[in-house]
Amino acid sequence: MSLALYRKYRPANFAEVIGQEQIVSALEGALRQEKVAHAYLFSGPRGTGKTSIARIFAKRLGTADVDLYEIDGASNRGIDEIRAIRDAVRVFPFDSKYKVYIIDEVHMLTKDAFNALLKTLEEPPPHVIFILATTELHKLLDTVVSRCQTFAFKQPSEETLREVAMATAKKEGYELAPEAATLVALLGDGSFRDTLGTLQKVIGAAASKKIDYEEVRTLTGSPKRELVHALVSAIFDKQLDQALTTLRKAGRANLDMATLTKMLLHTLRTLMLLRYAPDLSAEVKKEVSKDELAFLEATLKKPYKEALSQVLLAFLDAHQALARSPIPELPLELAFVRVLGEE
Structure with missing residues (x-):
């Protein structure tokens, strides 16, 4: 089974990140000045690079894979799961200066789980960094938000998504016409992940290496x-x-x-x-x-x-x-x- 394009071309370093230059600049500045916060909150639409940048930041902190924990807030939303994290953070990292916890879709946590997380954010161990990610900032407790350094991720423009679609198609050996790339970007609905998902669907069924607008429209079932x-x-x-x-x-x-x-x-x-x-x-x-x-x-x-x-x-x-x-x-x-x- 071929690797999904959004995973294959996920940025591996800050230089490869597209469309979030201000956030990258701020995080690189924190690393350069050694002024790293104990908790970060990344908010913004889905598919805009929140977890990708969180991983890159953890890597730049020197955190080894064994000390990096990624948690899905939607499926680990109860107080027991957060209490388990609270107990685990007391343990020192195995092979790094910091243990990094990335909690995606953190707004899905229950109220009790939020309160348990808040206690950890109030007095975090010096060897632990939390990176919280959410698509719905308004659902978070103000007390949680206030204890984090917050970054708002912006939705990429249609022009940016079109360029990404064309560049990715080229890397895969396909020539995507500009107008076809525009339709792919429209169907991506402001998300890098969804844009590349649409592109993968198209190139997976394309009749040739040159893809025009009509072929994209037909393969995606878009209106004429x-x-x-x-x-x-x-x-x-x-x-x-x-x-x-x-x-x-x-x-x-x-x-x-x-x-x-x-x-x-x-x-x-x-x-x-x-x-x-x-x-x-x-x-x-x-x-x-x-x-x-x-x-x-x-x-x-x-x-x-x-x-x-x-x-x-x-x-x-x-x-x-x-x-x-x-x-x-x-x-x-x-x-x-x-x-x-x-x-």
Whole structure:
């Protein structure tokens, strides 16, 4: 069985970390000045490198594998597990200056477990360093957060994910077209891990070493570009009926509304950049195919004077509402009514 790409290309040192430069700089400064805290808290979206950087930091501290403990907070969430850690930290490291405990998804701990952990954080042994990681900072007790040096991991940009997808494909011996890489990045949903997971799915079933947009779309089951074009045209032609009818068909075809919304947002953002930032047009044009560029340029020639920023905001709201909507198409339908149907 081949190794997952996100594991194969997981950064092994700080120089290989992408998109978290400020955090890397701060941690390297702490190492250089020998001002290492007893507890760190890494918060941020999934797949942004929290545990990878935690491992690298432990390695830079000189912690041997035998003194590095990785704990999943979701499956070791009770007070008994934390008490076991509290007892274990009293033991000196086997072969290192520090014992390092990485607790992932720490927000999953029970209240009693948090209280037990808090006691350890209040008076930690000098040979122990805790690195807590969470995707939901708001669920942590303030008393826990206040005892940690906190770092907020940022979500990588679509451009960064696209570059990672293209570079990784090249390392694997594939040529991923820029537009295809953009779709892979969109499907990655702001996560390095999910982007590489999507890429692995694509190259695992690709017909050749050259992969274009349509092949990525087909292999991932993403909505057709024509569907996105029809919805964008409905906006610029102010045809609410056309938009709602198209969405109805998409719903009956069981298309993923989250992916459709992301593709729609991407196209609308590209149109906004082409309209309002002529200096960026050359760069934007490199990222799309000739057919896509022809559609974008033709769309911008239409007599649509409304602010694209407001259109984008409506569909951003729709994207955020998708997770809690009982009807998959409803957030998009409301966005189109908001943009085209209400005076």
